Amino acid sequence: MPEGHTIHRLAQDLSRDLLGQSLSVSSPQGRFEDASRLQGTRLIKTGAVGKHLFLHFETAVVHIHLGLFGRFRRSKAPGPEARGALRLRLVSDAYVWDLSGPTCCEVIAEDARNELLARLGADPLADAANPKPAWERIQKTARPIGAVLLDQRIFAGLGNVYRAEILFMLGIHPEMPAKNLAKREFNALWKLARELLARGVKEKRIVTRPAVKGRRLRREEALHVYARRTCEKCEGTVRRWTLGARAIYACETCQPQRQA
DNA sequence: CACCATGTTTAAAT
DNA sequence: GATTTAAACATGGT
The missing domain is CATH 3.20.190.10 (MutM-like, N-terminal)
Structure with missing residues (x-):
């Protein structure tokens, strides 16, 4: 859990x-x-x-x-x-x-x-966390960004749900080599990770989709792409495969592969 | 009963 | 050396 x-x-x-x-x-x-x-x-x-x-x-x-x-x-x-x-x-x-x-x-x-x-990387929830070492390692590796997000030596605290959600929200394909990530994308990723984790602490569960006033989101409404079959944006099929020894979910239309 | 799951570590293989 | 793979470990829900 x-x-x-x-x-x-x-x-x-x-x-x-x-x-x-x-x-x-x-x-x-x-x-x-x-x-x-x-x-x-x-x-x-x-x-x-x-x-x-x-x-x-x-x-x-x-x-x-x-x-x-x-x-x-x-x-x-x-x-x-x-x-x-x-x-x-x-x-x-x-x-x-x-x-x-x-x-x-x-x-x-x-x-x-x-x-x-x-041995632990930067924890986005730590007030004094410094993302710089993470950025430096990301620039040097061709490993898929989806695998890197699970690597606790680079980011401490992200897990399988957050990685799928973060990549979907940023429109990044999980197989993209980490080194192809632009600095500004990295900054957005770090900021998003902080926000989502902080929200998770508050709500005591992972919620990445917008809150609805006056009602608690049901489990299947809380996430954008993780464990879903169809994409909420384009209604295409969400693909599930194994990446970094765990199941990854992504919409390859909204998270296209792109050139370096 | 069978299967699945928000994880990490180690060692072996590539 | 970098990376990937396999195996091991731990429980509860469906």
């Missing part, structure tokens, strides 16, 4: 519910051995970088990556019976947060954390 907006929103929500409180930290399935080390300690800070979530406790920092299936569920204390493959349970007086299915949930040392951060 999660692209960068999910993780940033989680950082906010966890912070709101749990910050500064002495928490009960447990790992019901025993899949996170360090949980006992954190028992009763306070959460001091939360943070998100790309799709990585960091929980700073008094005694250690926990690094979480949700992967494809990971999910945090929030409930009012005392919360439901722990069942299923629960990895981590955080309990304050008022709330219970349950983590299931992450690819990663570990106590991480400062140097390991720095190493990790060094």
Whole structure:
């Protein structure tokens, strides 16, 4: 479920519910051995970088990556019976947060954390994000722009839905060599990524199509091209194929291949 | 039951 | 060296 907006929103929500409180930290399935080390300690800070979530406790920092299936569920204390493959349970007086299915949930040392951060590209949601290194790498590679958008070493936080939507909104063919991207297109892409991710944080889901007053968009109305069969602009067929090991959707009429 | 999915990492192959 | 591919891992919904 999660692209960068999910993780940033989680950082906010966890912070709101749990910050500064002495928490009960447990790992019901025993899949996170360090949980006992954190028992009763306070959460001091939360943070998100790309799709990585960091929980700073008094005694250690926990690094979480949700992967494809990971999910945090929030409930009012005392919360439901722990069942299923629960990895981590955080309990304050008022709330219970349950983590299931992450690819990663570990106590991480400062140097390991720095190493990790060094491998990540610019996160459009970070206030101080600097897109310049991304632009420099894009100019040097002939890889398809659709693959580059998923590369977390270049952009941190974009995922499969955002890449399809961004390319559609900019009218760019996913197979276009990244180096053919004009500077002004890159600038537009960066700006759009920021706006869409920020909107995703606010709405708690990916919505790229215009809002309709007084009504929440249905799931199938929220996106321009991802998982759709026909193009909303030209009514032509949306093509689906595999790019960068994942499914890409594009309208090849509205996102034409063009010469360098 | 079968299939699909908003992800990343590693190692091997090209 | 750059890139692509395959395999592995993790769950829930339809």
